[in-house]
Amino acid sequence: MENKRLGRRGTIAIGALAIIAVFMIAVTCIATIIAEYNHYVYVVKLTGEKLKMKVQEKLSVEQPSNRKIKVGNEGSTTSFIIGVFAVNPEDNNVKYVKFDAPAGVKILSKENIKLPEAVPTGWKVGVLTAYGNIFWEQGQA
Amino acid sequence: MRGRRGVSEVLGAIVIAILVLGMSVSYVLLEMDRAGSETYSVVDLIRGAEKQQKQLLSLIYYRMQGGRLILYIYNYGEEPSTPQRIMTDKEVPLSLVSMENMDTGDMISSIPPKTLVELTMPAPSADSLTLVMVTEEGGVFSWKISV
Numbered sequence: 226m227e228n229k230r231l232g233r234r235g236t237i238a239i240g241a242l243a244i245i246a247v248f249m250i251a252v253t254c255i256a257t258i259i260a261e262y263n264h265y266v267y268v269v270k271l272t273g274e275k276l277k278m279k280v281q282e283k284l285s286v287e288q289p290s291n292r293k294i295k296v297g298n299e300g301s302t303t304s305f306i307i308g309v310f311a312v313n314p315e316d317n318n319v320k321y322v323k324f325d326a327p328a329g330v331k332i333l334s335k336e337n338i339k340l341p342e343a344v345p346t347g348w349k350v351g352v353l354t355a356y357g358n359i360f361w362e363q364g365q366a
Numbered sequence: 367m368r369g370r371r372g373v374s375e376v377l378g379a380i381v382i383a384i385l386v387l388g389m390s391v392s393y394v395l396l397e398m399d400r401a402g403s404e405t406y407s408v409v410d411l412i413r414g415a416e417k418q419q420k421q422l423l424s425l426i427y428y429r430m431q432g433g434r435l436i437l438y439i440y441n442y443g444e445e446p447s448t449p450q451r452i453m454t455d456k457e458v459p460l461s462l463v464s465m466e467n468m469d470t471g472d473m474i475s476s477i478p479p480k481t482l483v484e485l486t487m488p489a490p491s492a493d494s495l496t497l498v499m500v501t502e503e504g505g506v507f508s509w510k511i512s513v
Contacts, residue, residue, distance in 0.1 A: 235379070235383045235386075236382060236383060236386045239383070239386050239387050239390050240386065240390065242390070243390035243391075243393060243394050246394045246398075247393070247394060247397050250394070250397055250398050250401050250402075251401065254401045254402070254404070254405040257405055257409060258405060258408050258409065258412075261408075261409050261412045261413065262412055264412075264416065265412050265413075265415060265416045265419070268416045268419050268420060269419050272419045272420065272422070272443075275422065275442075276422075279442075307480075308482070310426060310427060310438070310482075312427070312429075317429050317431065319427065319429070319438070319484075321438075321468045321482060323468075323469055323482075351426075351427075353426060353440060353482065355442060355480075356442055357422065357423075357424030357426070357440045357441075357442035358424070359424075359426040359427065
């Protein structure tokens with residue numbers, strides 16, 4: 226009688242342990258999925274913010290000399306210029322001058338940026354920003 | 367007689383306990399395996415979608431030269447983008463497409479993050495079209511082009 230009771234108790238204990246184990250597995254799986262999903266939501270938010278910033282960028286560009294460009298920020302976000310893209314109007318060839326470090330242009334400010342390489346003044350010049358926009362010199366869209 | 371019954375009762379309890387234990391362990395292991403593989407497939411889907419979100423390409427300039435269309439694409443995202451399909455007025459075979467990293471001058475097959483690339487392909491026959499690029503990472507980009 227005592228053995229039967231012990232056996233039954235043991236069976237119940239094993240069953241309970243199995244149920245707890247299955248429950249813990251389910252909780253772990255759900256927690257993993259929720260953590261991944263939260264990270265995904267964060268990435269979507271970051272991408273949305275980036276696209277919003279991209280739309281808000283507006284720069285004016287002038288090229289006073291072949292070694293210098295003047296960039297004015299008329300947008301509502303600070304822009305970071307990563308390089309200058311120039312097109313020869315005669316043969317349509319291009320030249321890309323990448324900056325060593327992005328040049329920041331604050332809202333409503335004008336910056337004179339020294340170019341690491343000379344860009345001929347007659348060329349169509351545009352500045353490439355970190356948000357993937359390109360702004361061309363005035364009158365050269 | 368009483369002693370024999372006692373032994374068989376103990377044996378029976380042990381056999382039942384072993385059976386229950388074995389079945390429980392098998393069930394838990396099976397459930398762990400099933401739940402694990404299902405969780406990994408969901409996590410893979412989420413990570414794929416995350417990768418897709420991190421892909422951001424911008425067409426900054428394009429030109430025609432000697433029967434070729436040359437595109438300048440900047441990757442301002444955080445993931446590399448590998449073109450898988452390019453469609454203009456027809457699908458462009460990838461064997462006819464070449465890409466050059468504008469920072470280093472190297473020929474590449476994938477557009478690294480924060481990099482400007484020059485993508486060269488055969489010129490389309492239409493003057494005005496929408497170029498669609500599908501990447502291996504699941505991104506789809508389209509740009510209107512007038513040549």
